[in-house]
Amino acid sequence: MSHAAVQISGVRFTYPDGREALCGADLRVEHGQRVALLGPNGAGKTTLALQLNGIHRPDAGDVEIGGLPVTDPNLAEVRRRVGMVFQDADDQLFMPTVREDVAFGPANLGLRGDELASRVTKALEGVGAAELADRAPHHLSGGERRRVALATVLAMRPDVLVLDEPTSGLDPAGRRELIGVLQGLPITQLAITHDLPFALELCERAVIVDGGRVVADGATADLLADEELLHAHRLELPFGLDPRTVPPSRPR
Amino acid sequence: MGAGHAHPLYVHEHSPVHRLAPEVKLAAAFAFVLAVAVTPREAIWAFAIDAATVGLVIRLARLPVRFVAARLAIILPFIAFAFLIPFVASGERIDVLGVSVSQVGLWGTWNIIAKATLGAGVSILLAGTTEVPQLLRGLERLRVPPTLTTIAAFMVRYLELLAAELGRMRTAMTARGYDPRWLWQVRPIAAGAGALFIRSYERGERVHAAMLSRGYSGAMPTIDERVASRREWLAAASAPLTAGIAAAVALAVVA
Ligand SMILES: Nc1ncnc2c1ncn2[C@@H]1O[C@H](COP(=O)(O)OP(=O)(O)OP(=O)(O)O)[C@@H](O)[C@H]1O
Numbered sequence: 001m002s003h004a005a006v007q008i009s010g011v012r013f014t015y016p017d018g019r020e021a022l023c024g025a026d027l028r029v030e031h032g033q034r035v036a037l038l039g040p041n042g043a044g045k046t047t048l049a050l051q052l053n054g055i056h057r058p059d060a061g062d063v064e065i066g067g068l069p070v071t072d073p074n075l076a077e078v079r080r081r082v083g084m085v086f087q088d089a090d091d092q093l094f095m096p097t098v099r100e101d102v103a104f105g106p107a108n109l110g111l112r113g114d115e116l117a118s119r120v121t122k123a124l125e126g127v128g129a130a131e132l133a134d135r136a137p138h139h140l141s142g143g144e145r146r147r148v149a150l151a152t153v154l155a156m157r158p159d160v161l162v163l164d165e166p167t168s169g170l171d172p173a174g175r176r177e178l179i180g181v182l183q184g185l186p187i188t189q190l191a192i193t194h195d196l197p198f199a200l201e202l203c204e205r206a207v208i209v210d211g212g213r214v215v216a217d218g219a220t221a222d223l224l225a226d227e228e229l230l231h232a233h234r235l236e237l238p239f240g241l242d243p244r245t246v247p248p249s250r251p252r
Numbered sequence: 253m254g255a256g257h258a259h260p261l262y263v264h265e266h267s268p269v270h271r272l273a274p275e276v277k278l279a280a281a282f283a284f285v286l287a288v289a290v291t292p293r294e295a296i297w298a299f300a301i302d303a304a305t306v307g308l309v310i311r312l313a314r315l316p317v318r319f320v321a322a323r324l325a326i327i328l329p330f331i332a333f334a335f336l337i338p339f340v341a342s343g344e345r346i347d348v349l350g351v352s353v354s355q356v357g358l359w360g361t362w363n364i365i366a367k368a369t370l371g372a373g374v375s376i377l378l379a380g381t382t383e384v385p386q387l388l389r390g391l392e393r394l395r396v397p398p399t400l401t402t403i404a405a406f407m408v409r410y411l412e413l414l415a416a417e418l419g420r421m422r423t424a425m426t427a428r429g430y431d432p433r434w435l436w437q438v439r440p441i442a443a444g445a446g447a448l449f450i451r452s453y454e455r456g457e458r459v460h461a462a463m464l465s466r467g468y469s470g471a472m473p474t475i476d477e478r479v480a481s482r483r484e485w486l487a488a489a490s491a492p493l494t495a496g497i498a499a500a501v502a503l504a505v506v507a
């Protein structure tokens with residue numbers, strides 16, 4: 001395959017209130033790669049992610065998913081290919097029960113009956129949340145909500161998984177389980193995160209976004225070892241962590 | 253469905269009434285209330301039959317009597333004024349315990365109390381045996397426009413979130429020494445309400461984005477396709493049918 005899983009070229013985007021959030025962002029992600037999207041608050045990471053499934057459209061530049069340009073006629077297919085887990089799980093879970101919420105996406109894809117039910121069950125089992133199926137999303141704990149939010153997206157069998165700060169608000173065990181789930185998924189993954197050890201463990205590659213641009217790109221361990229670079233973009237390793245002594249995430 | 257989405261009026265039980273399809277229950281409750289409403293007030297025996305029917309279904313649904321009685325109390329403030337009618341109404345007057353009251357007025361009081369109690373009883377029965385998602389699904393199957401049921405579903409889903417947000421905002425205000433006692437101190441609350449509105453609006457936009465991301469194209473997919481069987485319809489119809497026949501007979505006698 002010559003096309004990339006994700007291809008972003010020269011994307012500019014300005015919010016309606018005049019705030020220019022992206023000013024010429026470029027990023028190419030290969031099939032099956034796991035990439036961490038790092039950067040300070042307000043860098044434009046979330047805005048960039050929202051370009052990937054056409055929620056926001058670039059004012060200039062192009063976005064392609066698996067060779068398919070993100071344009072109106074392709075929107076439905078693009079949204080099937082790109083699974084997006086939002087920063088706030090309460091935005092993601094809007095149906096009265098977990099089961100209906102997970103079913104929402106595949107039902108929109110046209111699945112019905114037993115096929116739909118088995119999709120839902122498998123997605124929930126995949127994140128270890130099968131027993132939550134009949135609960136109401138707003139009665140779940142933060143960590144449970146995150147897992148269910150991930151299941152709602154996995155139920156659509158996306159080619160590209162985009163996660164916006166997936167580890168925020170998780171306890172250490174929940175974070176560990178999430179890493180396990182994500183490591184077991186053989187799909188392209190783009191994880192926006194402030195959790196650098198998480199990035200180091202899950203992603204072989206990392207990019208730093210700042211001021212609406214991709215300003216650094218490389219092996220995660222190399223980027224994180226560059227203290228000056230990290231400091232310049234308001235990033236900081238947790239006390240005592242040395243990325244050079246951690247076995248690197250294996251590229252596949 | 254599961255125990256997850258229980259609202260305060262719901263009683264978790266496994267009874268034949270709980271198991272009935274929601275659209276059947278909704279239709280039966282509506283028909284029953286209609287029959288009660290048209291029953292002439294003089295037909296006390298008809299109201300007795302209606303009350304016995306509701307009582308029987310409550311037994312069948314295994315709703316605790318005390319639970320139902322406590323919930324029934326909700327109508328008290330609404331019917332309080334009904335007790336005034338006999339004193340203020342005109343017409344032929346009779347003596348009750350030495351007090352002169354209007355006879356027409358007495359009938360008016362009875363009419364309101366009997367019908368309100370029966371109506372509330374049916375509502376408590378419906379709410380006590382049906383969870384919110386089911387109710388909404390029932391409405392949908394009764395051909396209520398999907399836009400309306402979707403809006404209702406979202407209200408239910410986000411009401412608690414909104415209340416929690418309001419609570420957090422109040423805490424934040426109190427934590428910074430805000431303790432409104434006088435009318436002119438009310439400004440922050442108004443400003444807060446505005447902020448709450450903006451926050452809800454923006455959440456709405458984010459939720460919409462999340463829905464679009466999962467292939468939403470303007471219509472909610474129908475997921476649960478179980479439809480009510482004819483037996484369910486027949487079983488549920490027995491209650492409003494009883495009330496309907498009672499009402500019809502009463503009307504015929506009065507006429
Ligand atoms: N709806 C909006 N309207 C106007 N400006 C916005 C909106 N959303 C974000 N911005 C602005 O766009 C810029 C990029 O925001 P974005 O949410 O992409 O940052 P981020 O990298 O995800 O930050 P964080 O790490 O805090 O989540 C910020 O300056 C922000 O203030």
Ligand SMILES: [Mg+2]
Pocket residue numbers: 045046047087164
């Ligand atoms: Mg963000």
